[in-house]
Amino acid sequence: MYLNCHTYYSLRYGTFSEVELLQLAKENEISTLALTDINNTSACLNFIRKSEEFNIKPVIGIDFRNGTKQLYVGLAKNNQGFQELNTFLSHHSHNKIPLPDIAPTLYNAYVIYPLERVMQLEKKTFQENEFIGISIEEIKKIPFSIYKSYIDKLVIQQQVTIRNKRDFNAHRLLRAIDNNTLLSKLQKIEECREHDKMIPFEDLKHKFSEFPFIITNSEELLNSCVIDFNFGEHRISQNQSLYLNTEEEDYQLLKKLCEDNLHKRYSKPDKKVRIRLETELKTIRQMNFVSYFLINYDIVSYSKRMEYVHVGRGSGANSIVAYIIGITDVDPIELDLYFERFINPFRASPPDFDIDFSWKEREDVTDYIFKRFKNVALLATYNTFKYRAVVRELGKVFGLPKEEIDKLSSGSYNVKTLDDISQLVLKYGELIKGFPNHLSVHSCGVLILEKPIHYYSATDLPPKGFPTVQFDMIIAEDVGVFKFDILGQRGLAKIKEAIEIIKYNRPELPPIDITQVESFKKDPNINNLLKQGKAIGAYYVESPAMRGLMRKLQTQDYLGLVAASSIIRPGVSSSGMKNEFIIRQRQPEKRKDANPILLEIMPETYGIMVYQEDVLKVANKFAGLDLGEADVLRRGMSGKFRSRAEFAAVEEKFINNCKAKGYSDELTFEVWNQIKSFAGYAFAKGHSASYAVESYQSLYLKCYFPLEFMVAVLNNGGGFYSAEHYIHETKMCGGIVEAPCINKSDHPNIIIGKVIYLGFGYLKSLEVLTVKRILTERQFNGAFMSLDDFIDRVVISIEQLTILIRIDAFRFTKQSKTELLWQAIFKLNTSKAKTTQSKLFKPNHKQFKLPSLKTTWIEDAYDQMELLGFPLCNYFEMINDELIENIKAKDMEKYINKTVVLYGVLVNTRFHKGSNEKLMRFCTFTDKEGDYFDTVHFSQVVDKYPINGFGVYACCGKIVEEFDFCSLDIIWTKKLSLLQDPRSLN
Known part of the structure; x- marks a missing residue:
């Protein structure tokens, strides 16, 4: 009887979940119930799935509104009707078009106009599927309305948005948050009504007892609606079922692909390989996963045609079929990968293929999928209200001062001292916490379905421009919609760019075949990097924890790395x-x-x-x-x-x-x-093995082309560490790192021989337009000959030019930075250049005689710290404290169980809460020679001796050893002072 019910997926409007709505209906003895969230279908599939548990017949639809103004409610007569409603809503959502006052013709859906709305529209004619909704409060209006004679068109429309006063208060708070206004200024038009509640079935019938035809109409309308999706044990795959035209054609294609590529993977396939292949093909066919494999193969084939690098992982990496046809590069025979993990007769869902592409190429691959296949969408995820964030929002809504809001959100308060308003903020913060706040795009999920996307959901169109459904991964799997995981990562971009840089920087070398992983696995030089924990920059094996683990395990082969990448996961570690x-x-x-x-x-x-x-x-x-x-x-x-x-x-x-x-x-x-x-x-073993393959590819490049590889690492946003540390590692590999240069640098970093010129992108205050002008001018008209030449050719403000001079980008002129700064001020007159038109004649520049103005290296270091975020010299060169007796990191094993002092530059620090709930800290440092040492700061020293920012620290502690890996249990630390900037003394 209730055909207009909301959940909290009526975002920032509803106040409870779809399951709580069903519970509410059961308590009120309702046997048929319609879910109609506002311009949203997120809860529909789960509402249908859960309704069976409550013995309630589900009906689904959409409450169509422009803002909070209700236009009409659409109810799906059947699955096709749901598709019609979704298509209608999505069209307006994608194109940002307001919904029309009158619903379009819908052949498989009902449309219910609220009485107040039809009175405003003075709507007199109604199509067969259109009705007028009457709420309890509107019963008294019927005898005085022209619509009292529309006996066959009147139905009950008692909106359900809240359950009680607390819900109503939460609803008003959500509306205030949505409107970014004080609660006291929230307009009534933005709220639901206090009587938008559910009452028991018999009470509802009693309210309409004077108009029994309204009750009859409502029952007939709801009874005629039948929606059906197969869930749980009865679900069937909704993914695209055929790649070609028939199941047999698909199977023969998959079989042929295996036959054609078998010898590329196994030069002499033995009986074990053939039996495994035959078994897999048979099982894949029996379980109707053939098209799933072929679609993944199609996607990977496109990437190969485009010369993109990819990594196939997930449980699908256990498959020999996937290995043979090139979806993955993990040999399940070599690794003895468990076939039943990949697929077994009890598994209703297809295996996971997580396919990684470079973060620069993933969007193009996604675009290809949308163009190549018919019914495609991205999967959604729900961003929920986090407690601290919602407390802040509620604090604003109640008009609390910022200091009070900060105190409440941080948890630094005594509940007994809080006033009534603050208590309300905390109370409703706890209630609203976990509500969906807005829909977002799943990090990697792509849906390729047999039926149109709108058969399952309405879609949004986020900034990326790909239609996105309104349900999440768990709902998707329940109904038989299985995602394709298309991920973007920086590790692959590093590999591809490193190869390009090598080709440019060392053109005399033959082309690199990065797919020769089998030879990489057997290379003692590469394996030695693993054993020594010298894998900085290499994907997945560079973190301090992984570096330490590999040294403890003495990892020096592929299988060892596969094990290490899984052992480090919290599951194995915590047990x-x-x-x-x-x-x-x-x-x-x-x-x-x-x-x-x-x-x-x-x-x-x-x-x-x-x-x-x-x-x-x-x-x-x-x-x-x-x-x-x-x-x-x-x-x-x-x-x-x-x-x-x-x-x-x-x-x-x-x-x-x-x-x-x-x-x-x-x-x-x-x-x-x-x-x-x-x-x-x-981790699945195949998943770990896939990571290990990529790690070996990175390690090969790090081992034999360290400088080019490190430049690629820096150009792709680094990894676990800061850019400053990757620059340190580049120097350790023999690189000469230079500050940005007007004539040599690009936006990214570039390498010429062994010299690396940092990119203009590191100068955070340098405008993108300035960089474009410099690079364009240099490309068309050659290198800059002097500061005057630069000023003549590039439109630039004094502020932007000052940045370039201070970073010493004009060092080729052999003039000091101070002299150049004075010259720039005189010549630009401290005003922004106004014209962008090239000068016809080269102007004569006035030459100024200046006294000798020299710049010191320490001034350069401070300018670099300000403009780049770090100095290009070693912090040890800058320290201003006397060093006490100390040891080097390489000598730690000689002092086990002894108290020593080590001096180190901070590389990384992280906190960890121990089993006793007390805070610990783990740090990684490099000593003066660039070698690593790790420190453990137990709870008694964490606060007493804080680690504040990068720089050199004196670390006093006891050296402990575990499996030949030494670390320092900290007793005290002290950050050393640096030489002062001489300019600050003037």
Whole structure:
């Protein structure tokens, strides 16, 4: 009977979820219910999915509004009607067109106009599918309205937006936030009415008892609506089902692709390879995943035609079919990748193919997908109200001063001392926290569907220009919509750009084939970089934690790197199995301590669960769960379940099975707790292997072309570390790093021989237009000969020219910066140049005689710190303190368990909350010789000896060793003072 209900997906308007709406309906004995959010369909699919649990028939539609002005409500008679409504809304949303006062002709949807609206429009004629909605408050108007004679057109339209006074207050606060206004100034037209609530079914019928035909019309309208999507066990894939014309054609194409490319991957394919290939092809065909593989192949093939570099990973990397046809570069035979992790008869969803492209090329690949396939959209994600942010918004709405808002949002207050308004802010902040705030685009999800996108959802058109559905990944999978993951990352861009730079800087070398990963894996020089933790700039292996882990593991081969990239994940680490793995890796005699059953299941990882596949193996072979139940664990680990109920059921069966097998409770719970610790963190082995392939490609370039590689790293935004540290690493590799130069630099960094000229892009105050003018003029008319020549040829203000002079970009003139600055001031008269027209004749410049004005290196360093963010000299050259007795990082192993002092430049710092909930700090430094050392700051010294910004620190502490990796447990630290800028003394 309720055909106009809102959830909090009526963004910044509704006040509760679609599940709470169903709960409310059940409490009020409502058997049929319509969900009609305002210009939004985010909740529709989940509303249908959950309605079965409440024994409620779902009806879905849209409340069409311009702003808060309600025009009409559209209700879908069927799935086609839902598509019509979505198409209509999306057209206006994409083109930013206000919705029309009168709805268009809809063949499979009803349109309900509110009584007040038809009275304003003086609408007299109605199509067969159009009705007039009457709320409880409007019943009294019917006898006096011309519409009382429209007996077959009147229906109940009691809007449901709130449940109680608290909801109404929250609603008003949301409206004030949306309008960016004080609550006291919120206009009534922006609010719903206090009586927009649901009342029990019998009470509602009683209210309309004088007009039984309205009740009958409403029941007939809702009863005629039937919407159906298959969920859960009954879902079927909604993805594009055919790549060619028939299933047989698709299968034959996939089979042919495998046959044609088999020998490229396996020069002499043995029986094991052929059996695995045959098994996979058969399973892929049985489970109707053929088109899914072919579409991924199509996308990857396009990228190869465009000479883009890609990495295929995810569970699909366990597939030999994917490896043979080039979607991935991970050999599942070499790595013994678990076939059932990739695909099994219990798995309803296709395997995940996460396909990474360069961040510069991803958009082009996405554009290709939209042009190549028919029914394509991006997946949405919900940005929700975060507590601190919503407290700030509510503070503004209530008119609190900034100081009070800061105090409330930071949590630094005593609740007992807060006034009533502040208490309300906190109360409603807690209520609104977690509400959807606005829709955003999923980081990588692309949908390619069999039916039109609007069959499932309305779409928005974000700035990128690709239509985006209004539901998220979990809803998508529930209804059988499986995303294609198209990601952008900087690691691949570094590889591609490094190759281009090498070609430019060292043209005498033959072309580099970066796909020769097999030879990279066997190269002792590359593996030595891993073993020594010298992988700065290389994708995924450069962080301090990874650097330390590889040294502890003595990682020196591909399989070791694959293991390391998974062991470092919090799941393995938090369960204590990371240390156990290191012990068993380094001390083979300790492997006998493993449980023999687990050791037999996972010999490669010494009986320790490291990958998602290991969890499946243990669940299946250790605890006797079938692959379907094991798959529940897989989904649980990746955070894809909606509730923990199914996970709990599997837990109970796991424990019962272990008891039946005679395992001790200690062993059972030890294994189960390891499984639980993986939740949300475990990597599939193929996923780790894919990362490792890219790491080896980066390491090859770092090993043999370090300078060109580091320039590519810098040009692509670096990675884990700051630009300053990558410049330090470039110097450690033998590079000579120069400040930006008018005649040599470009917007990005460039390399000439061993000299790297920093790009103009590092000068944050330099305007983009200025850079364009400089580069364009230089390209067309050659290098600048002097400051006068530059001023003649480039339109520039004195402020912008000053930046270039202070960074010493005119050093080729052999004049001091101070002299150049005076010359610039005299010649530009401290005013912005006004004309952009080239001068016909070269002007004569007045020459000024200036006294000898010299610039010191320390002045240069301070100018660099201001303009670039860091000095190009070593911080150690700038220190102004006497050094006490100290050691170097390379000598740490000689002083284990002794208290020493090391001096280091801060590279990286991060906080960590320990198991005791106390804050710890981890830092990485480089000593004067550029070698790394790591420090641990326990809670007693974290606040006492803070680390504030980059510079040189004296670090006093006790050297501790773990698996031959030394670090410093800090006793005290002190930041050293720097030489003063002599200009500040004047």
